[in-house]
Amino acid sequence: MKIKSIFISLLLLLAFSCNDSFLELYPKDEQTEATAFVSNENFKTYSWGLYEIFPGYSDRDFIGDVNGGLFTMMSAGGQTTWSMGNVIVPSSGGDWDFSFIRRCNIMLDNIDNSSMSETDKKHWRAVGLFFRSYRYIQLLLKFGDLPWVENTLNDTSPELYMPRDSRDLVASNILRDLTEAEQNIKTNGDGKNTINNLVINALLSRFGLFEGTWRKYHGLTEANRYFEASVNASRKVIAKVPNVHNNFDLLFNSEDLSSVEEVLLFKQYTPGLTGHALTRRVRTGEMQVEGTRYLVDSYLCTDGRPISTSTVYNGNTNEYDNFRNRDRRLYLTICPPFKTGDAFSGNITTWTRHFNPAFSEYIDLINDADWKGSKSLPTSNFRNLYCTRMPNLASATNGIFNWGKTWMGYFVWRYYNTTTDVSTNTDVGTTDAPIFRVAEVMLNYAEAAFELNQFTQEIADATINKLRIRGGVNKMLIDQIDANWDSNRDMDVPPVLWEIRRERIAELATEGFHFNDLRRWKKTEKVLNKQPRGAFVNKADFGNSSTTKLQDENGVTITGDNTQGYLWYYNVPNGWQSHYYLYPLPLNDLALNPNLSQNPGWNK
DSSP states (O other): OOOOOOTTHHHHHHHHHOOHHHHHHSOHHHHHHHHHSSSHHHHHHHHHHHGGGOOOSSTHHHHHHHHTTSEEESSTTOSOHHHHTOOOOOSSOTTOOOHHHHHHHHHHHTSTTSSOOHHHHHHHHHHHHHHHHHHHHHHHHHHSSBOOOOSOOOTTOGGGGOOOBOHHHHHHHHHHHHHHHHHHSOTTTTSTTSOOHHHHHHHHHHHHHHHHHHHHHTTOSOHHHHHHHHHHHHHHHHHHOOOOOSOSGGGTSOSOOTTOTTEEEEEOOBTTTBOBSHHHHHTSTTOOEEEOHHHHHHSOBTTSOOTTTOSSOOOSSSHHHHHTTBOHHHHTTBOOOEEBSSOSOSOBSSOOBOSSGGGGHHHHHHHTOTTOTTOOSSOBOTTOOBOOEESOBTTOSSOOOSSSOBSSSOBBOTTOOSSSOOSSOTTOBOOOEEEEEHHHHHHHHHHHHHHTTOOOHHHHHHTHHHHHHHTTOOOOOGGGOOTTSOTTSOTTSOHHHHHHHHHHHHHHTTSSOHHHHHHHHTOHHHHHTSOOOOOEEEGGGGTOOTTOOEEOTTSOEEOSTTOEEEEOOSOOOOOOOGGGGSOOOOHHHHHHOTTOOOOTTTTO
16 A cells, blocks of 8 residues: 555545435534444545655655754754754644544544454554554653543543643553554555554564663663563564665665565655655755764774774775775765766766776775665766766865755765656655664664663674675674774763664664664763764865865864865854753643643743
8 A cells, every 4th residue: 555645535435425314413523433434444544644644755854863963954053953952942833733643543433333343443443553652652752741642532521631641651551552553453454565563563663662761761660661562572573574675775765665575664656646855855956964974983894893993994084085994884875985087067967087096986886886776976966967076065166066065075865866757846756765674673672682681692693783784894793892892982881782872873874763862862962062073175175265164183173275174064062951851842732731731941
């Protein structure tokens, strides 16, 4: 089934099901539920609209990773407001919205009175519980305590003015509901690419890890209950899908993910029906996200060691050296450096090699690789005009291309491909978007197992090492990882756990997890209070522009022409504030319901 927005499904059902006698017998608001929820097909059609909650490909994909410091926005003031200490209490909105919960409850409340078999009733209850839990998890991650609503409310329901229930109750209810859903869902759902047993366990894996780590690192009880739920659910998924797809790039740049076993659920885009703008943004001047050195430095070298201790790392004072012998996922996320032999005009439809073969190193690496997927170098825009160098600095005075440009040198090309025709308008991209994939489940399993003191070499081989093999990186051997493994490690984090957390960055960057990872680990200050930096460049290579800003290794600004250093664009952030770990409730909702309380610290 295609996952797409269907706002009119309920109206179509009503038009098909209603007749005059029913209209005479029931008020209009009751008519909906009396006639729309009868058969298995009715519930299936209604459920299509619930899939709207999955965003697919949009600018939102990057928000969690921009907020988490892996990326920055390219506009002035584009640092995340969380690091700048500029978050304010919204007057309304702020994602404090329970309308989707209501939609799920409407479905759940009408199952018992339907004409379906008991098996179908259990199945559709499982589907409803999955979607309600998915939304409650989103809210729990942000706000903590929440009003728990299990039935459809009306305008006079006293529950509208209830105080928030405790995080303990909400989390416990989510775990209860997902467990019931996992036990009763039809194994294969309603066909290909629908909610099924594997998808529910993937969500249990994700939720259990988040809630367990939140509880452990924020001083709450029962962390192990959620770690165990994550481990158990992860094992079930990996038992059925033990391997990942052999090509990392094609997970994000394929027209059809239906045959990719690693992808448990995806949003399908179809030419002429539904499309997205992400591919076009990457291949135009509209791409407003760029990578940081924090992201690039997180990738391992091919020997399986971090850059601080690897014997094959060539140093970071030259980007060609910096990218050499690194995890393939770096090459497929941040465009490697290159320079062709052509002028920096931006109007080149064919390109030539530079006379210095050093500038073709990554052109050859990418173009000759069997793992490149849909990528090739040099990059080109949607009109098939080539960029003749990377980094392509927005500050350059000796030639600049409107596509692939950055201020700090790291162009994000994870979603770059030339297979989708994006030459006409913004929403024609048709590459499918993964929603749940086995790689994330593997990472959840590894981390939750470590937190339970159960992480072994066998688990490492079944999880992290399968991802590393795909990335062309040597395996993790946990008995070799000691306190000296990475001299850049946060010393509060055990060495093996540090490597497990690093793997999440390498695998999941651009998929929006990192801000919530930092929040659940209670490590946000450690990352977001640092000034973002970028590539190491020679200023003269870009025309000695006064807007090309450089720093040395210690963060001291370097001035003058013909200098070299690390690119920077933003000042030192004002700093993350301790009460930011929970989001604020909007003022309007606090005024409407005097029994609601604001999260701590937001009343200042």
